[in-house]
Amino acid sequence: QKEVEQDPGPLSVPEGAIVSLNCTYSNSAFQYFMWYRQYSRKGPELLMYTYSSGNKEDGRFTAQVDKSSKYISLFIRDSQPSDSATYLCASWYNQGGKLIFGQGTELSVKP
Amino acid sequence: NAGVMQNPRHLVRRRGQEARLRCSPMKGHSHVYWYRQLPEEGLKFMVYLQKENIIDESGMPKERFSAEFPKEGPSILRIQQVVRGDSAAYFCASSQTSGTETQYFGPGTRLLVL
Numbered sequence: 445q446k447e448v449e450q451d452p453g454p455l456s457v458p459e460g461a462i463v464s465l466n467c468t469y470s471n472s473a474f475q476y477f478m479w480y481r482q483y484s485r486k487g488p489e490l491l492m493y494t495y496s497s498g499n500k501e502d503g504r505f506t507a508q509v510d511k512s513s514k515y516i517s518l519f520i521r522d523s524q525p526s527d528s529a530t531y532l533c534a535s536w537y538n539q540g541g542k543l544i545f546g547q548g549t550e551l552s553v554k555p
Numbered sequence: 556n557a558g559v560m561q562n563p564r565h566l567v568r569r570r571g572q573e574a575r576l577r578c579s580p581m582k583g584h585s586h587v588y589w590y591r592q593l594p595e596e597g598l599k600f601m602v603y604l605q606k607e608n609i610i611d612e613s614g615m616p617k618e619r620f621s622a623e624f625p626k627e628g629p630s631i632l633r634i635q636q637v638v639r640g641d642s643a644a645y646f647c648a649s650s651q652t653s654g655t656e657t658q659y660f661g662p663g664t665r666l667l668v669l
Contacts, residue, residue, distance in 0.1 A: 448597075450597070452595075480660075485665075486662060486663075487559075487646055487660040487661050487662045487663050488598065488646070488660045489660070490657065490658070490659065490660075493657070532597060532598065534598075540603065540610070540611050541586065541588055541603035541610065541611060541650070541658075542588075542600045542603065542611060542613070542614070543588075543590075543598075543600060543648075543658060544600070545590075545597040545598040545599070546597055547595075547596060547597040548597050
């Protein structure tokens with residue numbers, strides 16, 4: 445079993461839609477949860493991170509962690525064509541430096 | 556403020572040759588991480604280094620791969636006797652403090668082995 449699992453998609457939505465991206469994880473020791481955005485042929489860009497359970501909002505983006513169900517979510521409101529990218533969830537122990545990534549979900553927002 | 560720099564951006568090697576990938580961390584960052592991204596797969600951790608020290612190499616293949624981060628100069632990921640299965644995008648990330656979750660990634664080096 446992979447430590448972080450993510451539906452690879454692809455996911456296609458019309459402009460303005462609310463997008464929900466999800467991951468599950470298996471290791472209870474994970475404490476930090478991140479979302480990265482990766483445009484084609486580029487490096488990953490950190491969007492948001494949360495510590496433990498709860499919600500975090502940044503503009504059109506909301507990250508949510510439910511540790512009881514080991515579920516990580518990213519919501520994008522009023523999606524734009526410029527949001528078209530691959531979204532990677534990642535988790536991190538509170539030790540060492542290793543980030544554990546999900547497979548990534550490819551998102552396409554159609555004008 | 557320059558971000559993480561990697562070079563070359565693209566590298567073509569024939570089977571059996573050596574590949575050297577370079578990474579210059581962000582200014583003020585002394586922690587470097589290497590990840591590999593195979594087609595249709597997510598990023599996989601390879602190695603975590605501080606200046607002159609390997610902290611965690613649990614993701615490094617046992618043979619042919621090595622990494623260093625010298626006191627002066629960039630971090631180097633070295634792959635000896637490359638095989639076709641080494642074809643991938645290799646990303647470097649850096650952070651300011653030890654083990655922080657805030658890792659900033661470079662643009663990657665895309666290695667193609669013919």
